Amino acid sequence: MAVTGAILVGFLIAHMIGNLKIFLGASDFDHYAEWLRTMGEPAVPRRTVLTILEIVLGVSVLLHMWSAISLARRARAARPVKYQGKKKSNAQGYATHTMRYGGVVILLFVIWHLLDLTFYAVNPKGSDATPYDRVVADFDASRWYITVWYVLAVLLVGLHLRHGIWSAFQTLGLRSPRNNNALRGLAGGLAAVVTIGFIAVPISVTFGWVS
Amino acid sequence: MKLTLRIWRQKGPQDEGRMVEYELDDISPDASFLEMLDVLNERLITEGEEPVAFDHDCREGICGMCSLVINGTPHGPERMTTTCQLHMRKFKDGEVIDVEPWRARAFPVVKDLVVDRSSFDRMIQSGGYITAPTGTAPEAHSVPVPKADADHAFEAAECIGCGACVAACPNGSAALFLGAKVTHLGLMPQGQPERWDRVVSMLETHDEAGFGGCTNTGECTVACPKGIPLDVISNLNRDFLKATVGGKKK
CATH class of the missing domain: 3.10.20.30 (Beta-grasp domain)
Incomplete structure (x- = not known):
């Protein structure tokens, strides 16, 4: 959970920084999208580095899901008779309780997102458009519900990171009373930055600040 | 009333x-x-x-x-x-x-509200002890222990093994109990000889008993009547990784 989560957090940060290039204009954004494919050239053929990254991410997602599913199954088996009274939660916050259903929603979102901007199956523009045009068409004000869906999913990603980053340090035995506040801050800070960074793009397109 | x-x-x-x-x-x-x-x-x-x-x-x-x-x-x-x-x-x-x-x-x-908690005893039997012959209480200064370690070990040793951590855990995990034992003994010089075997075999017994896995929800420490902190689970994880991935367990 912790190791694959760390890989995915690294990816999210890189992905967010790339997305923000949209504010520098169409040519910068499209140039960045092209660079993702030409990374490592001419030493290696086109798309080599990107394909390797995609495989690493795909495997990480699968292992992350496998860990989550086995933990959930063990949890179910560990308490065959449920509490009859209302079971109170006394600890920590909201984020912890969103991890399991949030993870499922994030998975559904990732599938949609890939169909949208990787395979163009649900994108209003096709493969002959530029990446910039596809993003702008995707979050057009008339398609406000797509923006809402993206924003909700990203909020769940933020909550996932809020608990997940801190939890990863605990799982790896790296948390101590001395660094606990710093780790809480890191988890909250990164969650906020990633959430705002990702939400900025669809919101800006929908409100016409990027067109 | x-x-x-x-x-x-x-x-x-x-x-x-x-x-x-x-x-x-x-x-x-x-x-x-x-x-x-x-x-x-x-x-x-x-x-x-x-x-x-x-x-x-x-x-x-x-x-x-x-x-x-x-x-x-x-x-x-x-x-x-x-x-x-x-x-x-x-x-x-x-x-x-x-x-x-x-x-x-x-x-x-x-029966009614009585549960069988012998799974905790089995966990203790699988590693929650030291093998040094203890005899009568030794001279207190013969084995020096740093004050901070002694305090942390004592904090973990306050665990009374009631099982509230398991009852509170949404995953039904006994990680807090396990962590308390591993921390308590792992911080003491007397606990060092079995340190790496202890964490592995106690965790195996924990899993075999049918407890769930820890997802760091933090419910256990709030329910604990002795306030055992979540740090003991971090220590547990660290010792387990050192014992297995780090190859410390012989």
Whole structure:
């Protein structure tokens, strides 16, 4: 959970920084999208580095899901008779309780997102458009519900990171009373930055600040 | 005080069990929760009914025998307090109180509110000890221990093994109990010879007993009547990784 989560957090940060290039204009954004494919050239053929990254991410997602599913199954088996009274939660916050259903929603979102901007199956523009045009068409004000869906999913990603980053340090035995506040801050800070960074793009397109 | 109790009644391990309602009147706010159950049981006995079975021993908050999930919280609403040290003044007059046993596959119900916690004993048997011959108490200064280590070890050693951590955990994990033992013994010079075997075999016993996996929800430490901190789980994970991935276990 912790190791694959760390890989995915690294990816999210890189992905967010790339997305923000949209504010520098169409040519910068499209140039960045092209660079993702030409990374490592001419030493290696086109798309080599990107394909390797995609495989690493795909495997990480699968292992992350496998860990989550086995933990959930063990949890179910560990308490065959449920509490009859209302079971109170006394600890920590909201984020912890969103991890399991949030993870499922994030998975559904990732599938949609890939169909949208990787395979163009649900994108209003096709493969002959530029990446910039596809993003702008995707979050057009008339398609406000797509923006809402993206924003909700990203909020769940933020909550996932809020608990997940801190939890990863605990799982790896790296948390101590001395660094606990710093780790809480890191988890909250990164969650906020990633959430705002990702939400900025669809919101800006929908409100016409990027067109 | 007037109270309505909804108590889990189960004749034996094979019985299905159900919540049964009891009306109680004239309970002193100064009675402890267990004394309140004693009053109920006296009445049940005079009425010719089977009394409610529940675990208790010292009634001083140190033996770890009492349990009970009260209104969804192990050991009831007062923090850092065992059920035996919980008093009825913490409840409202006329309140409806749910009383249930610890719920975990590794803690099967024996009768009513009594669960079998011998899975904890099996975990201790698999590594929660030191093999040095102890004999009589040695001279205190013969084995120096840094003050900070001694304090942390003592904090972990406060665990009374009641199982509230498991009862509170949404995953039914005993990681806090396990972490307390690993931390307590791992910080002491006497605990070093078995340190890396201990963490691996205690965790194996934990998993075999049917406890769930820890997802760091933090419910355990809040429910713990001794306030064992979550740090012990971080220590547990660190020692486990060092023992396995780090190759410290021979």
